[in-house]
Amino acid sequence: MSSTRKRLVRAGVGGAVAIGTVALLAGTAFAQDEEEVVLTAGEEAAASVQAVLDNIWVLIAAVLVIFMQAGFALVEAGLTRAKSVSNIMAKNLMDFCVGVLAFAAVGFAFAFGPGGGFIGTEGWFLNSETFAEGWGNLSLPTFFLFQAAFAATAATIVSGAMAERTKFKSYFVYSFLITAFVYPIIVHWVWGGGWLSQLDTPYHDFAGSSVVHMVGGIAAAVGAAFLGPRIGKYTKDGKPRAIPGHSIPFAIIGVFILFVGWFGFNPGSELAADAAVPGIAVTTLLAGAAGGVVALLVVWLKEGKPDVAMAGNGVLAGLVGVTAGTAAVTNWGAVIIGSIAGILVVFAVFFFDRIKIDDPVGAVSVHGVCGAWGAIAVGLFAAEDSDFWKAGLFYGGGTSQLVSQIIGVLAIAAFTAVAMVIVFAALKATLGLRVSEEEEIEGLDVHEHGVPGYAPDIAMGESGGLASSKEMATT
């Protein structure tokens, strides 16, 4: 996601014009291309302000992305059972903490350090000399903050798919491995100057439909496959059973928080405060809304009821879908991409249920399937002109972009799948992946963490809480 590189890609695809050319003159990264330009003192002063603005904006965007951790935790908690809700919370809190530290220590260097086309090989522990040049106007701390938030997002997607049956210590180690090694390598390929960014028509994934979401979704699929389905998920005849989540309000509030966070995720990926940012926010908004409406209508037609959890996943599907092309597609393109994602997610959820990948929250469908769709969609819908009506819907540059997108999706999917098979196989062979049958049936909360998610007196008005307090008062 080097800003120079991304801007060039977008210029090639969408041709957006920045209001403030001063932004292009400000950063040292651009000095070599523009060395003849002499700025007046006033222009230099304005360029300094623009540089600060770029950093402040991306910092705020990073905070919005970090807020998505709360959204993921709520969606996952809401769509799973109460008896393992402390475990869900522990996993979500720890994959963020561990992920951030692992990414700071080595992941960031693997992703953005100088090196070959495959992996960065310098810059451990945020070495400020390695990264002295920054990224456009962004300083190392700003860029790291934003990227660390992304790394933690990729990590946490997996949590829901592996819910209700995974050993906590294995998940703890997994969090470290994906943010330290697996995710950074993919980032290096696409945003760190690696081979996918060096194709003749560079692979384009603006904000990470594939780099973040598909990586998380595939890791989730591998994890769920290694674990096997939850006890009781399938009847003796092999038919899937619905295991309803314990709190729809949690799930939908989580979706709202993720929607809010996505306005950091996508517009922040511009890595600058410029005129293109608001348009990115609008394509994000429209795709998410379209995904929600379409998924609701599809499941309503298919199953006879407007399933709200599916509508929530439809919103997320639309958002994941538009993430790769958010800066390159028209508003119409965004609505179409989101709508198709809203269809895909419904059928994908039923499909994975049928092939016995037990994914309690639909993470594989939302992030894996729609992440791949989003990256492919760039090759179909990236517009010559991002204006709403003027633009042709389909990419004018022929099929070369589409070919690059297919290459990229296949390569990322293959690498992630292989890497995660190694990770989960190693964990299974050493620490073990799955809890005991007894623990799974009784819930992970008390067994793994020593605390129930909901201590008894939640049921107000029942005698439980009252009696126990009275009892306590006299013993």
Next chain:
Amino acid sequence: MSSTRKRLVRAGVGGAVAIGTVALLAGTAFAQDEEEVVLTAGEEAAASVQAVLDNIWVLIAAVLVIFMQAGFALVEAGLTRAKSVSNIMAKNLMDFCVGVLAFAAVGFAFAFGPGGGFIGTEGWFLNSETFAEGWGNLSLPTFFLFQAAFAATAATIVSGAMAERTKFKSYFVYSFLITAFVYPIIVHWVWGGGWLSQLDTPYHDFAGSSVVHMVGGIAAAVGAAFLGPRIGKYTKDGKPRAIPGHSIPFAIIGVFILFVGWFGFNPGSELAADAAVPGIAVTTLLAGAAGGVVALLVVWLKEGKPDVAMAGNGVLAGLVGVTAGTAAVTNWGAVIIGSIAGILVVFAVFFFDRIKIDDPVGAVSVHGVCGAWGAIAVGLFAAEDSDFWKAGLFYGGGTSQLVSQIIGVLAIAAFTAVAMVIVFAALKATLGLRVSEEEEIEGLDVHEHGVPGYAPDIAMGESGGLASSKEMATT
């Protein structure tokens, strides 16, 4: 909410002086008034940065407003019963998604498109040629994003008042109609160059006490009246019964989120990053705080207990109340407006209960009554000088502003009431508005959506969840 217009109004009323005059020179919208000015290269560069800053700030404000959707969902869920909580979530998620798409398709053009004094008649589907000039420094995507967030807010206010008894498909259609037609017409009158903005002393509603909140509140009253009260709300003698909400924590966290979102709602309505923005945030803060404290004290005196749900509604009442005058009143004015809103909301809640408008969350009182109060209050408290002590409390310009405010409130209320009667009458005659008695008693969640809000094993430590898992394990 055209920035030129609003700035003039505010200049006439409050006379705030912008720190950065450069902001006024930057936008093309101002070029015609200032055509003699020749800027140096440095000034032009600074104006470009200011233009970017304006867009980024309003985008961030829009994200805060979008976050309010989560706040509304939590307040409504918390103050209603668990058996219909999935339905509340579905309504809140869908009125946002449907509302955004409807507003993009036609609502925005009705609101801000060129046209007569009544309604815009051009600019469908965000036509970028129609809106090429932007709004001050704001580009079409920025302005649309902010306005779409507002439209969705107006739509979602109604959800709580119609809770626990409305057919989902009718609510779905309602969401489309209000954001596509009803709300945009009011916006056109006030912020889109329509007749209320053309009065000799233009009607002043800075951020939408009436345009957003009163419209939502009146639509809520009409909807609740058409539906009739929930089963069991009134005794055989016709006395109202309290039906307590199922989660006070949800309700109050919702209030906090709405408070946070209001810092986008009001300060963002400045539609620019300038020196007036922080003052708007402070009047917002003080009015919300005053509303909360006063409503708590009033209900404490009146009923003998400090009812926390009423305190939460008091905070919202104060915020709604100050929204129209937030940029035109002193800090003292804000405290007084918020305090009076905190009194009004308590008595209004009891009043609507008595006249058998069953509004489970108090939306009519908070948004309808206090929205009207806020718009009127502009005519009473708008200050010559917004400094805290120096300003006279009451508007110096005589009664002309007050007359305009009364005209505006009456016109908006009348139009909204008539339009919503037509909408709900049509829905009642076709799809039907109310669910069956059986469904209402058992809860809308399972009947309408096929999922309970809280699946059984939420009651940790009870045998339910455990037994069913064991049972599942063996069948």
Next chain:
Amino acid sequence: MSSTRKRLVRAGVGGAVAIGTVALLAGTAFAQDEEEVVLTAGEEAAASVQAVLDNIWVLIAAVLVIFMQAGFALVEAGLTRAKSVSNIMAKNLMDFCVGVLAFAAVGFAFAFGPGGGFIGTEGWFLNSETFAEGWGNLSLPTFFLFQAAFAATAATIVSGAMAERTKFKSYFVYSFLITAFVYPIIVHWVWGGGWLSQLDTPYHDFAGSSVVHMVGGIAAAVGAAFLGPRIGKYTKDGKPRAIPGHSIPFAIIGVFILFVGWFGFNPGSELAADAAVPGIAVTTLLAGAAGGVVALLVVWLKEGKPDVAMAGNGVLAGLVGVTAGTAAVTNWGAVIIGSIAGILVVFAVFFFDRIKIDDPVGAVSVHGVCGAWGAIAVGLFAAEDSDFWKAGLFYGGGTSQLVSQIIGVLAIAAFTAVAMVIVFAALKATLGLRVSEEEEIEGLDVHEHGVPGYAPDIAMGESGGLASSKEMATT
């Protein structure tokens, strides 16, 4: 937190260089030091934009800090019992509302008004003449908004420690007293030009490890000590009993929200949009993550289970710990400070349990102990050069900073303890502090507030809700 003063301290300690020197030229506060400089029109225009940017950024940071109120409410609700959850919500909502009004009326003047070294004596009710100069580029409304959010934070820390047994009206009065008098005096000492900022080596607490958190934590300890432990907290033999919280999801979502809010709390305390801000965000991120991981590992080793509530408190401990030095320490320093805070919090929680300070949420340990640690740590870890590798880990300037830090911590702790003893003793003697035994056993919600936190039909699928609706339908 006067920006001039803080910048000087930081310059002396860390030596960060601002990208945009224009920022230094813009504010009137700097004019006296730079009076020979003549700016071109372009530079002046850029300085105006920078001034607006400074205000907008700090306003956004203030909104993030205000959002922390929701985080505190969720953490406290989650870690206490359901039967008093409405009371927790009422306290959190009201300490914010009351706190904001009290701080606007007198607290702000005590804190930042001109006066001696002990307390400000002018500027009541946000008198704009007293504060006409602003703070660097920040105007009175911006600076007040940020500081009011801080004052409310100090107030709300106490709520959790006094949970489940405090009379609401006494808490209401306490909220007023701490934000009107106690907290502002400490602020005056450190950020308002008072005696701790006038030491030869000025006391350094960048964002309030001691000023906000330790003050809150000590007030919490005094409050909990005055109240005595909850009924049932100790066995007849005097051994502490675990009273598990009623919702771990609430607690951990609260931690996430607090983490998000801290990106306003610490980076916003720079009081300007400049190049130092992102680095502050990164030390904040790393310390919070380290605190979470270390606390989890320590409690895992100590107690045998990875207690998620303790991990959440570990995150908060790391954040509290780094808050004083966030702008002065290296990334390594932040990781070490956070890690030590993560160890301290675990042992502190067990320690206070043992000495019969019943603090249901761990507020004394998190905010009191780790707040003190954070302030001391500035004397140990403030770096000559904030680059990651280049800097020596320990402070180069000898022991003078450490001595100042110890003086400051002791003085603040002593004053707060004495002041709060007076406050709580006075409340105990007049209104009374503790509810009746009956009320405590049955829960404060119904007795104090007249509403249960969770009305009966939360237990979906059980006959309760259904029956009562049916019953209601026929009576």
